Amino acid sequence: MAHTTHTVKRYSGLMDWLTTVDHKKIGVLYLIAGAFFFGIGGIEAILIRIQLIKPQNTFLDAQTFNELITMHGTTMIFLGVMPIIFALMNAIIPLQIGARDVAFPFLNALGFWTFFFGGLLLNLSWLIGSVPDAGWTSYVPLASTTYSTHHGVDFYVLGLQIAGIGTLLGGINFLATIINMRAPGMSFMRMPMFTWASFITSALILFAFPAVTVGLVLLMFDRLFGGNFFEVANGGNPILWQHIFWIFGHPEVYILILPAFGIISDVVSTFSRKRLFGYSSMVFATILIGFLGFMVWAHHMFATGLGPVANALFSIATMLIAVPTGIKIFNWLFTMWGGSIKFTAANLYAVGFIPTFVMGGVTGVMLASAPADFQFHDTYFVVAHFHYVIVGGLVLGLFAGLHYWWPKMFGRVLKEGLGKATFWMFFIGFQLTFFVQHFLGLTGMPRRVFTYLPNQRFDLMNLISTIGAIMMGIGVLMFLWNVLVTSLKPANASNDPWEDGRTLEWTIPSPPPEYNFKQTPLVRGYDAWWKEKMEGNTEMQPAEPVGSIHMPSPSILPFFMGIGLFIAGFGFMFAKDDFNNALLNGLFNNYVVAGVGLLITLTCMFLRSVIDDPGYHIEKEELEDKGVKA
């Protein structure tokens, strides 16, 4: 078929990474940036635990401690684990559904760069010296200018605004990708569980992130432009912030955990060499968790005083979520039942996930009971609960996913022995850190307090907890060592290095070529690749003849759009400061810096709109030359 050939500049080296719109490379970028912020959050966690190792410790002062707990929570959730989720979604979902790229490759790059510069803005607060210190929930009036006079909370507000744009773009992109880009035969009820979970997660992002965006805009107006949304004296209402934050915040925890459920489902069924037990009930449970996730936010606010009727309703709604979650747990157990289980490192993490997550779920049901919550509220019991679901759930899930898909992303299998040792170090460290925190909470230790008096039965348990945290730190370092050692090996992983792969990503080379599938595969059932294997086929049936492949062209614009918002963020934040310097005062106080930043972003948007981007084609001959297996 005739078409005009467009020559497109192909970059290499650093420019390749800055301009890429390839979902696999963006996945790697998300992984690197996520790992960087995860490291920062981890160091903050270790510092917190060192401060609490003994009573009346003077390692940190109260202000620094508040800054550390705020930044630990914010960094880990928004900048640590969510980008690593997006890394796996980017790297794997198009492959699992048989697509050549995501629906909006440019938007994908834009999502990464806005996330990255938002996160950078937030973390530069450490270097500039005024760090957010109002908790990751940033409740007003503590976060209002009355009680927080320095720029800390401004960094939180602007950093999360910019990073939130990236997350929202990513969510929309994956919705469009999963709805529109599935290969022929890949119906919704044949999609792998990781793709399903990511689909629901993306829908939750679509509905939940606007809520936090509104909340952050209101807080920004209060702090930067003298608004009164949360100022009681002028008719505002601080409870409004709590509602808006948790209308976002509760779905957010399902945004985090659902992809982990998906990873565990894929890993458990692969390494049990069995079809996932109760696939359709898994899909149903995932949708139900997503739906119920929006109906339970006020269980974070039982102690706010909503009254017994509201508390009772939200209690019951919260406990209901245990039902679909229980369905999932039993389905994983029944998947393993009778399977020929291989305990690879990935599967160890998955199997470790199940009991740990059940414990986090059980304490969740305990917290859902409003009368009991009045006792648990703001104690270490809550800290133990949410670390069991986020670390014991999501982080173990992410490690499982990274071990499982590492060969697909980088062409190298992570060292199995070292991976298993890492699992035990991390897993035991995790249980040591957080198991005792349940009892610390029940004994009465409040969260977010920087030290405690001796002989209140806190001393030994805090020591154990700190030792566990250090073991978790060593575990993460062992994982990094594994990555380093593996990256020095030749990239020789086969298409299906686990030999039991069930889904489409295992039918193409590791790492895949930039166009993923030379010929779009024809999907003939659930676990498409496994089905072909069982019928004795060595490759997927193609759904099309070999033809030229249309690819999107790389672009530097997303990078500059991110930079523009980054500069504008600083401009607005320091617009009312006195720098004792005429030039800086002139630039910031007249909104010159903010204006320049916004101008950069708007110019890039304008250029994107007017410059026609036809992309380019990889020709049939070029495909044959590479001799790539379909």
Next chain:
Amino acid sequence: MAAQQAASDQSKRRHKHEGPQKHIVAFIFSIVLTLIAFAAVGSAGEVNTTFIYIILMVMAILQVVIQMAYWMHMKDKGHMLPIVFMFGGAIVALTCIVMAVYWVWWG
């Protein structure tokens, strides 16, 4: 270009061209609804105000339905997911409004 066509279910969907009749009917219907709304406002003073509010709300909802169904093709096949997502968004938005009115404004 077979590649792109096969890669996407969407591009394979064929819309049967149905002609302008239904759109003309919908357009006339929209205008009639607008006229009723104007008439309702014009009759303020003669008719109970609450009744006018109700009329206006009903007219507005009907307008939205016509807009969605005919002009944005929601009545056609293959629009299940947009409908699901719009209802999902509406439920979440309504929850927020009920929260704000009930707990923040009245409470």
